[in-house]
Amino acid sequence: MRLGLVIDLDTCVGCHACAVACKEWNTSGTTAPLTDYNPYGAKPSGVWFNRIRHYEIGEYPYNKTVNFPMSCMHCENAECVTVCPTGASHKRPEDGIVLVDQDKCMGCNYCSWACPYGARELDRVSGTMKKCTLCIDRIYDMEIPEEERQPACVLTCPAHARMFGDFDDPESPVSRAVRERGGYQLLPELNYDPTNHYLPPRVHAPIPTEGLKKKAAIKVKEWVNRVIER
Amino acid sequence: MHAALAVIFLTLFSGGGFGLMALIAIINDLHIDGGLSPSQTLIGVLLSLVFVTIGMLSSTAHLANPKNAWRAFTRWRTSWLAREGVFAVSFYPFAIGYLVWVFLTGAPDARIGLTLASIAGLLGLITIFCQGMIYAVLRTIRQWNTPLVPANFYAMGLATGATLLAAIRVITGGNASIFIGLAIALIAAVALLKGIYYFWISRPAGPTIHTATGFNRSTVRLLDQGHTFGTFLTEEFGHILPQEKARSIKVLMYLLAVVVPIIALGVSLGAQSVPAVIVAAVSIVVGLGLERWLFFVEAQHVVNLYHGRQRC
Numbered sequence: 001m002r003l004g005l006v007i008d009l010d011t012c013v014g015c016h017a018c019a020v021a022c023k024e025w026n027t028s029g030t031t032a033p034l035t036d037y038n039p040y041g042a043k044p045s046g047v048w049f050n051r052i053r054h055y056e057i058g059e060y061p062y063n064k065t066v067n068f069p070m071s072c073m074h075c076e077n078a079e080c081v082t083v084c085p086t087g088a089s090h091k092r093p094e095d096g097i098v099l100v101d102q103d104k105c106m107g108c109n110y111c112s113w114a115c116p117y118g119a120r121e122l123d124r125v126s127g128t129m130k131k132c133t134l135c136i137d138r139i140y141d142m143e144i145p146e147e148e149r150q151p152a153c154v155l156t157c158p159a160h161a162r163m164f165g166d167f168d169d170p171e172s173p174v175s176r177a178v179r180e181r182g183g184y185q186l187l188p189e190l191n192y193d194p195t196n197h198y199l200p201p202r203v204h205a206p207i208p209t210e211g212l213k214k215k216a217a218i219k220v221k222e223w224v225n226r227v228i229e230r
Numbered sequence: 231m232h233a234a235l236a237v238i239f240l241t242l243f244s245g246g247g248f249g250l251m252a253l254i255a256i257i258n259d260l261h262i263d264g265g266l267s268p269s270q271t272l273i274g275v276l277l278s279l280v281f282v283t284i285g286m287l288s289s290t291a292h293l294a295n296p297k298n299a300w301r302a303f304t305r306w307r308t309s310w311l312a313r314e315g316v317f318a319v320s321f322y323p324f325a326i327g328y329l330v331w332v333f334l335t336g337a338p339d340a341r342i343g344l345t346l347a348s349i350a351g352l353l354g355l356i357t358i359f360c361q362g363m364i365y366a367v368l369r370t371i372r373q374w375n376t377p378l379v380p381a382n383f384y385a386m387g388l389a390t391g392a393t394l395l396a397a398i399r400v401i402t403g404g405n406a407s408i409f410i411g412l413a414i415a416l417i418a419a420v421a422l423l424k425g426i427y428y429f430w431i432s433r434p435a436g437p438t439i440h441t442a443t444g445f446n447r448s449t450v451r452l453l454d455q456g457h458t459f460g461t462f463l464t465e466e467f468g469h470i471l472p473q474e475k476a477r478s479i480k481v482l483m484y485l486l487a488v489v490v491p492i493i494a495l496g497v498s499l500g501a502q503s504v505p506a507v508i509v510a511a512v513s514i515v516v517g518l519g520l521e522r523w524l525f526f527v528e529a530q531h532v533v534n535l536y537h538g539r540q541r542c
Contacts (some may be wrong), residue, residue, distance in 0.1 A: 016456070043459040052456045053536055058448040065453065068443065070536065083367065085312035086301035104301055107294025110311055112466065113231075116370045116437075118533040121462040127295030184444045187437055187532065190369050198444055 001095040002167040003134055004074050004195030005154065006174045006183060010202045012161035014054055014067030018153035022050040022071070022132070025152035030137050031102055035125040047121045049132040050153055066201060069162070071153070072119035072132035073186070073194030074098050080111035080120065088129070096195060097134050105129050116187050117194070139164075167195055231371070232466050233526035236292035241361050242522050244285025244318065245383055246515065248354030249391030250278040251325055253412075255351030257395075258338050263408040266399075271338040273398050275329045275347075278391075279322075282354075286318060310367060314360035317353050324350035358387045365525075372436035372542060373529045378427045385423045386518050389416035393491055393514050397507035400498055406507075410495045417495075417514065421488045424521065428480065431528065436542050442535035452538040467531040471524075479524060487517025 026049055027034040036046035050071040057064050074091075078098050081089045088104035089111050091097070100111075100120075105128040112120040112129060120131045135151035138144070148155065154162040165174035174197070177183060183197035214222075254274045258265045266274065290296050303319070306312040328346040332338045338347075362380025369375050392413035399406035440446045460468070471479075494510035497503055530542040 019456075045457075045459050045461060047462070048457075051461075053452060054454040054456070055443060055445075056451045056453050057443075057445050062448075066443075066445070079367075079369070082308045083311065083364075085303075085305050085309040085315065086298060087305045088298075088301070104298060105295060106298035106302060107296075108292065108302070108311070109294075109466065110309075110364070112462070113531070114368055114370060116532045118463045118467075118536055122294055122466075124294065124462075127293075186444060187441055189437060189441055190532070192369075200444065 002076075002195055003095045003097060003139070003165070004167055004174070004197070005071070005134075005151070006163040006165070006177050006197050006199060007069055008159075008161040008163070008177075008181075008199040009066050009068065010161075010199060011159045012067040012069060013159045014052060014065075015158065016052050017156050017158060018069055018162060019048060019050040019052055021152040021156035023048055025135060025138070026133065029135070030133055031100065031130050034130065035123050037124065047123050047130050049119075049121075049130070051118070064201065069153075070117060070119070070186075071196075072098060072134070073117050073192070073196040074132075074134065075195065076193035077191060079114040079192060083110050083114045085110065097136055098131070099133055099136070100129050100131055102126070102128050102130075116190050116192060134164075167197075231526045231529040231531060232469055233523045234292050236288045236290075238519060238522045238526070239288035240285045240292070241383065242285070242515070242519050243281045243288070245358055245361065245387035246390030246394065246518075247278040247281030247283075247285065248321070248358050249384075249387035249389070250274060250281065250394050251321075251347075251354045251391070252351035253388065253391045253395055254278070255344070255347040257409075259344055259348060261339065263405070265339050267402070267404065268332055268336045268338055270398055270402050270404065271332050272329065273402070274395060275325060275332070277394060277398070278354075279325055279329070282318070282321065282325075310360050310363040314357055314364060317357040317360055321350055321353040321357060324353060355384075358383050370532050371529045373431045376427070376430060378423065378430060382420075382423050382427055385416065385420045386521070389413065389420045390514055390518060392416045393495070393507075393511050396495060396498075397511045400502055400507045401504055403502075406502065407499060410499050413510075414492050414495055417488055417491055420518075421484065424484075434541065437532050437535060438541045439535045439539070442532065452536075455537050463533055464537060467533050468537065469527055470530070471527045476524065476528060479520065483517055483520040483524060485517070486513050487521055490514075490517070 023034055034047040038044050053068040055066045055068055057066050074096055078091050081091050086104050086106050088101045090099055107127040109122060120129050123130050139149050150164045154164045163174050163177060165172040167175055178197045181199040183199050185194045185197060290299055293299055302312055302315045306316045324346050328343055328350055331343040359380050362383040365374040366379040396406050396409040396413045399409045439450045443450050490513040491510040494506045498506040532542050534542055
C-alpha cells in the first residue's frame with residue numbers, strides 16, 4: 001500500500017478549513033500537542049502540519065489565483081528518514097506513511113533541512129520534530145464508521161478538493177484522478193518521488209466581461225440605481 | 231539558513247582538532263623535520279582533544295531534546311550525522327591512548343604509540359569527511375549539495391591543525407620552518423578551494439518557483455503565505471544576506487583566515503616570533519568561524535520557494 005493525498009487545485013477555494021481541521025484533530029492525536037507560541041500575543045505562531053499558500057499564476061488579464069495546500073508528501077525517497085541519526089523518523093513499509101517517533105527524536109532539525117516541502121516543524125516546547133501523520137489514528141480506527149476513516153483534512157474539505165487513497169492500486173480513486181486529470185508531483189527534479197499529487201486547474205473557456213450586450217433586466221436595474229441615487 | 235553558533239563551533243573546532251591529530255600522526259610516522267619532541271606531542275594531542283571536545287559539547291547545545299542524543303549513534307547505516315558521531319567518539323580512545331603513552335614512556339615515535347596516533351589521525355580524517363557529507367547530501371540546498379563541501383572541510387581542518395602545530399613548535403622553541411611552510415601551503419589551499427566554491431555557488435541553478443508549484447509556462451507570484459507571522463520554517467530557513475554585505479564579509483573572512491595568518495607565519499619564519507604565531511592561530515580560527523557563518527547564511531533552502539522566493 002502507498003497511502004497519500006490528491007489535491008485538486010481546480011476546486012480548492014483556499015478556505016484553510018483543512019489546516020484548521022488538521023490542527024484540531026492532531027493537537028490531541030498521536031504526536032500531540034501542536035504547541036502554539038504566544039497565541040494571544042502580538043505575533044502568534046505555532047506548529048501546523050498543513051499550510052495553505054495562495055499564488056497568482058500568469059499576468060493580468062490572463063491571470064488566475066491558485067490556492068495551494070501543502071502537507072507531508074510521504075515521499076518514496078524520503079530523505080528525511082535517510083538522514084535521521086536516531087531512527088525517530090521512519091517510513092512504514094506496510095503503507096508508506098512517514099512518521100516521527102516522539103520518544104526517539106532528539107530535535108537536531110536535520111530532517112527538516114532534508115525536506116524540500118517544509119513538511120516538518122520543530123515543536124520548541126517538546127523539543128521534537130512534528131509532522132503530518134496522515135491521521136494514522138483515524139484511518140485505522142475500527143471504532144468509527146468506515147466512511148470516516150480518512151484524514152481530518154479530507155473529511156472537512158467543503159470543496160471536495162482533497163482525496164485520500166492507495167496509489168499502489170491503479171483503480172483507486174486517487175490513482176484514477178491522477179491518471180485522468182494529469183496529476184503531478186512538486187519539485188520532481190529533486191527525485192524525492194512524493195506520494196501526494198496535485199491536479200492542475202481545468203482549462204475553462206474564459207468568461208467574457210467586455211463588449212457584452214446588456215440585458216433588459218440590467219438596464220432597468222441601472223435606471224433604478226440612477227433614479228434613487230442620493 | 232539560520233546560522234546556529236553551536237553548529238558553527240562543532241565543525242570549526244572539531245575540524246581543527248582532527249586536522250591537528252592527523253598532522254601529528256603523519257609527522258611522527260614519517261619523522262618529518264626530526265618529528266615532534268615528547269612535550270610538543272603532548273601539547274599537540276591535548277590541544278587536539280580540547281578542540282574536538284569543544285566542538286562535540288557545543289553540538290549538543292543545538293539539540294532541542296538532548297536526552298535522546300545517545301540514540302544518534304544508532305543509524306550509522308544511512309545517516310552521515312550518525313556516522314560522524316560514531317567516528318568522532320571512536321577517535322577518543324586512540325587519541326587519549328597516544329597521549330597517555332607519550333606521557334608515560336616519553337617516546338612519541340615508538341611503534342605502539344605511532345599505531346595509536348595513526349588510527350586516531352585516520353578516524354579524525356574520516357570524521358571530517360562525515361561532517362562535510364552531512365551538508366553535501368542535502369539536495370534541498372544547492373549551495374551545499376556539492377563535493378566541494380567535504381573538500382573545503384578537509385582544507386580548513388588541516389590548515390587550522392597545521393597553524394596550531396607551527397605555533398606549538400615555535401612556542402616550545404624548535405626549528406619550525408618546515409611546519410610553517412606546511413601551514414602556509416595549506417592556508418593557500420583553503421583560499422583556492424573556497425574561491426572555487428564561491429564561484430560555483432554564484433551561478434544561478436537549482437529549483438525555481440515554477441517547478442515548486444508545477445506551473446511551468448507562466449509567471450508565478452506568491453500572494454499570501456498563509457500565516458501572518460513567522461513559523462519554524464521561516465525562522466530556520468528564511469535568512470538572506472544582501473549580496474553587497476556578503477561580499478564585504480567575504481573580504482573580511484579572507485583577510486582573517488588567509489592574509490593575516492600567512493603574513494604572521496611569514497614573520498615568524500625568520501624571527502621565530504611567539505606573538506606572531508599566536509596571532510596566526512587566533513586569526514585563522516576567527517576567520518574560519520566567519521567562513522562557517524557565511525556557509526550557513528548563504529545556503530538557500532528550496533522551501534523558500536513556498537514563501538515567495540522565485541529561485542534559490
